[in-house]
Amino acid sequence: MERYDPAKIEERWRRVWDEEHTWEVPNPGQPGFDDSAPKYYVLEMLPYPSGDPHVGHLKNYSIGDAIAHYRRRNGFQVVHPMGFDAFGLPAENNAIKTGEPPRVATERSIEAYRKTFDRLGFSFDWARELSSHEPSYYRWTQWIFLKLLERDLAYRNEALVHWCPVDQTVLANEQVIDGHCERCGSLVEARQLEQWFFRITEYADRLLDDLDTIEWPEHVRTMQRNWIGRSHGAEVVFRCEELGIDFPVFTTRPDTLFGATFFVLAPEHHDVERLATGTEHEDAVREYVNEAVRATAEERGAMEREKTGVSLGRTVTNPVNGEEIPMFVADYVLMEYGTGAIMAVPGHDDRDYAFAMTYDLPIRQVIRPQMPGSGETAAGVSEDAMSSTDELPYLGDGDMVNSGRFDGKHNREAYDEIVAWLESEGRGKPAVHYRLRDWLVSRQRYWGCPIPVVYCETDGIVPVPEDQLPVLLPEVDDYAPKGQSPLAAATDWVQTECPKCGGPARRETDTMDTFVDSSWYFLRYLDAHNDEAPWDRAAVDYWMPVDQYIGGVEHAILHLMYARFFTKALADMDYLGVQEPFARLFTQGMITRDGAKMSSSKGNVVSASETVERYGADTARTYVCFMGPPDKGGDWTDESVQGVHRFLTRLWRLKEEVTERMEAVGGDGAGATGKAGQLLRKAHWAIDKVSRDIERDFGFNTAIAAVMELVNETYLLKDDLYGDPAGDEALRFATTTAASLLFPFAPHLGAEVYEALTGHRVWEDPWPKADPALLESDVFTLVVQVNGKRRAGVEAPAGASREELLDLARADSAVRRHIDGKEVVKEVVVPGKLVNLVVK
Numbered sequence: 001m002e003r004y005d006p007a008k009i010e011e012r013w014r015r016v017w018d019e020e021h022t023w024e025v026p027n028p029g030q031p032g033f034d035d036s037a038p039k040y041y042v043l044e045m046l047p048y049p050s051g052d053p054h055v056g057h058l059k060n061y062s063i064g065d066a067i068a069h070y071r072r073r074n075g076f077q078v079v080h081p082m083g084f085d086a087f088g089l090p091a092e093n094n095a096i097k098t099g100e101p102p103r104v105a106t107e108r109s110i111e112a113y114r115k116t117f118d119r120l121g122f123s124f125d126w127a128r129e130l131s132s133h134e135p136s137y138y139r140w141t142q143w144i145f146l147k148l149l150e151r152d153l154a155y156r157n158e159a160l161v162h163w164c165p166v167d168q169t170v171l172a173n174e175q176v177i178d179g180h181c182e183r184c185g186s187l188v189e190a191r192q193l194e195q196w197f198f199r200i201t202e203y204a205d206r207l208l209d210d211l212d213t214i215e216w217p218e219h220v221r222t223m224q225r226n227w228i229g230r231s232h233g234a235e236v237v238f239r240c241e242e243l244g245i246d247f248p249v250f251t252t253r254p255d256t257l258f259g260a261t262f263f264v265l266a267p268e269h270h271d272v273e274r275l276a277t278g279t280e281h282e283d284a285v286r287e288y289v290n291e292a293v294r295a296t297a298e299e300r301g302a303m304e305r306e307k308t309g310v311s312l313g314r315t316v317t318n319p320v321n322g323e324e325i326p327m328f329v330a331d332y333v334l335m336e337y338g339t340g341a342i343m344a345v346p347g348h349d350d351r352d353y354a355f356a357m358t359y360d361l362p363i364r365q366v367i368r369p370q371m372p373g374s375g376e377t378a379a380g381v382s383e384d385a386m387s388s389t390d391e392l393p394y395l396g397d398g399d400m401v402n403s404g405r406f407d408g409k410h411n412r413e414a415y416d417e418i419v420a421w422l423e424s425e426g427r428g429k430p431a432v433h434y435r436l437r438d439w440l441v442s443r444q445r446y447w448g449c450p451i452p453v454v455y456c457e458t459d460g461i462v463p464v465p466e467d468q469l470p471v472l473l474p475e476v477d478d479y480a481p482k483g484q485s486p487l488a489a490a491t492d493w494v495q496t497e498c499p500k501c502g503g504p505a506r507r508e509t510d511t512m513d514t515f516v517d518s519s520w521y522f523l524r525y526l527d528a529h530n531d532e533a534p535w536d537r538a539a540v541d542y543w544m545p546v547d548q549y550i551g552g553v554e555h556a557i558l559h560l561m562y563a564r565f566f567t568k569a570l571a572d573m574d575y576l577g578v579q580e581p582f583a584r585l586f587t588q589g590m591i592t593r594d595g596a597k598m599s600s601s602k603g604n605v606v607s608a609s610e611t612v613e614r615y616g617a618d619t620a621r622t623y624v625c626f627m628g629p630p631d632k633g634g635d636w637t638d639e640s641v642q643g644v645h646r647f648l649t650r651l652w653r654l655k656e657e658v659t660e661r662m663e664a665v666g667g668d669g670a671g672a673t674g675k676a677g678q679l680l681r682k683a684h685w686a687i688d689k690v691s692r693d694i695e696r697d698f699g700f701n702t703a704i705a706a707v708m709e710l711v712n713e714t715y716l717l718k719d720d721l722y723g724d725p726a727g728d729e730a731l732r733f734a735t736t737t738a739a740s741l742l743f744p745f746a747p748h749l750g751a752e753v754y755e756a757l758t759g760h761r762v763w764e765d766p767w768p769k770a771d772p773a774l775l776e777s778d779v780f781t782l783v784v785q786v787n788g789k790r791r792a793g794v795e796a797p798a799g800a801s802r803e804e805l806l807d808l809a810r811a812d813s814a815v816r817r818h819i820d821g822k823e824v825v826k827e828v829v830v831p832g833k834l835v836n837l838v839v840k
């Protein structure tokens with residue numbers, strides 16, 4: 001008996017798939033395209049190539065590959081591409097440290113990834129491979145930039161931006177985690193700079209509403225909803241009469257307007273300077289503002305932070321009651337939310353309340369809770385207790401007080417009336433605000449896609465004409481950022497000719513956020529070698545949307561939001577026919593090791609290639625799908641890897657035994673009874689279970705467990721089945737079925753065992769179908785007679801053998817009473833019906 005040698009088996013099948021280009025799939029109109037088959041686009045988030053792939057990659061791609069194989073064998077035309085998100089900071093930081101050009105390090109990593117992916121036998125269509133750092137790709141990233149610019153969806157503006165002092169670059173809001181740089185962990189600073197933005201806010205409503213049209217995990221949709229943060233309220237205008245300046249504020253609580261006792265501007269508000277200049281507060285204000293902008297938004301917004309501020313010595317008029325209320329600058333008000341100014345209602349807001357307590361400002365209650373059940377106000381019952389500021393701030397609903405003609409009304413009823421009244425007075429209007437900000441896309445870094453515009457003294461910003469794309473990334477000697485992009489040092493490259501007037505012009509030296517590169521790669525796969533256009537419309541119309549997208553939940557906001565925005569913008573320009581890129585999303589859980597998160601600092605990272613070298617690709621792949629429900633995390637232990645390896649070895653040995661001990665037999669054992677029937681039913685049960693588990697939310701772990709059960713059952717029954725034609729057929733069928741069902745997870749072993757038993761290539765055969773007749777109730781009532789007289793009815797497994805039925809019959813106590821002490825002279829067995837024992 002040959003021993004299970006994964007390296008040998010896996011190499012053999014890899015070569016077949018590679019030489020025959022098995023997993024390549026044509027586009028519409030190309031040879032071999034199947035018009036009749038339904039399409040399926042399965043996609044895993046493309047990796048950022050850095051170092052070696054780890055087991056997180058292994059899990060991501062093993063899940064996707066299982067789906068791809070399953071769909072192919074169910075008659076779908078499947079596209080399953082792979083590529084690399086190659087621009088980005090790690091390669092650039094390495095370049096700064098070692099002087100090695102980012103391209104060299106990146107391409108070395110890509111090689112390592114490709115090698116590991118090849119060794120794992122993933123069924124990627126490599127003919128569609130792309131890498132975002134190649135000019136043939138980023139040429140079209142630049143093209144999309146120009147299209148967005150044409151539609152006014154890309155614009156340049158001065159903005160207060162998050163600046164990482166270590167990476168020397170601007171960060172998007174989303175890249176600031178608790179006030180720290182997502183990449184290097186440094187405390188982020190605020191800076192005023194000219195930057196490129198994409199107008200994603202234009203799509204806020206559609207990005208929100210269309211979440212209802214896609215099959216995504218609810219928690220991911222919730223994260224996107226919160227990020228967009230749509231809130232309904234009113235814009236109310238407060239006026240500083242002294243200087244004649246109007247200050248619009250956005251509030252979700254116009255019903256509390258009568259409780260506004262002061263007014264606060266964010267330190268960055270552009271009117272702060274003007275308001276303070278020439279007053280006795282000027283110096284204090286300037287000092288405070290300088291101090292405040294250094295803190296991060298998250299620190300400043302934190303509830304527990306001590307509220308600080310400084311008086312402006314000015315007032316604004318509250319439009320509802322004409323009161324003059326004092327103005328402050330305070331850093332708990334953030335410029336990036338609302339209008340950078342708020343009406344402060346300390347009676348009904350936590351932060352305003354804390355500020356009012358610190359600065360001894362008036363606190364006025366304008367809403368009182370209703371007593372439960374009575375409809376009477378609590379204040380009416382116990383005036384003193386409820387009007388005491390001890391009960392404030394009060395955040396709930398109730399009846400309005402201290403609110404002029406709205407007194408006594410329920411605050412929810414008064415809400416619309418107040419807004420309508422403000423509107424009639426020209427001092428306000430209903431408004432919707434969003435937390436979502438425009439996407440800041442420029443980076444002062446080298447290793448990214450150059451932004452295709454030039455600056456001309458005469459013409460200003462001039463887009464590089466499409467026929468001059470790509471704007472190639474120039475070679476430089478020094479990758480270290482110095483407050484501007486290292487590209488600025490490439491003088492010959494920077495100095496150029498204006499495409500419009502031919503005069504001298506200067507190239508944009510910023511590069512694009514790498515999230516731009518990954519916002520459209522799923523489209524390029526569909527026509528990766530097109531030199532004339534970013535994609536062929538027919539190909540994209542056929543394949544899009546992605547039917548199943550698979551990746552980590554850490555991309556729930558940024559990448560997925562940006563890709564959705566690009567898809568909608570491109571659809572609006574009629575380059576695409578779909579509104580959403582990813583019809584279904586699956587987020588896999590994180591792998592821990594022995595209960596701890598893997599990290600290079602702890603030295604407990606499991607490398608994918610090491611596992612493969614030790615146990616083979618099939619064990620590694622099957623293990624990551626088996627270690628737990630794939631959407632949950634899983635804990636990597638070497639013992640469990642060995643357990644999966646033993647299981648695959650058992651299947652291999654079964655194949656060896658079955659092929660050696662048995663003449664080649666055909667048929668599927670249909671109609672077999674007894675133990676052969678029992679095994680057949682087990683095999684059909686496994687087909688049904690595995691199919692349903694894969695279809696249902698990625699129940700890979702239970703699907704693999706079902707194949708293990710089938711293999712165990714086969715081991716238990718095999719010695720009783722050899723030699724009997726029906727038994728041989730059942731054995732062969734069960735082993736073949738196990739190989740066939742395991743193929744999506746362990747493709748090499750699956751193909752090997754399947755071929756040895758059938759002479760077929762498993763991926764060319766359809767996915768097995770369970771016979772419903774064999775899935776039907778697997779027990780029946782066995783009638784037991786003694787000397788022709790019914791003595792018992794015993795539950796027996798359908799298809800139980802003659803011996804099993806006799807054992808069951810003899811075990812029944814009623815039957816025993818009639819046969820004990822007597823000699824059984826004859827046993828009559830009618831399978832599936834009855835046993836008659838003749839005694840004397």
Ligand SMILES: [Zn+2]
Nearest residue numbers: 164167181184
């Ligand atoms: Zn940083």
Ligand SMILES: [Zn+2]
Nearest residue numbers: 456459498501
């Ligand atoms: Zn010009």
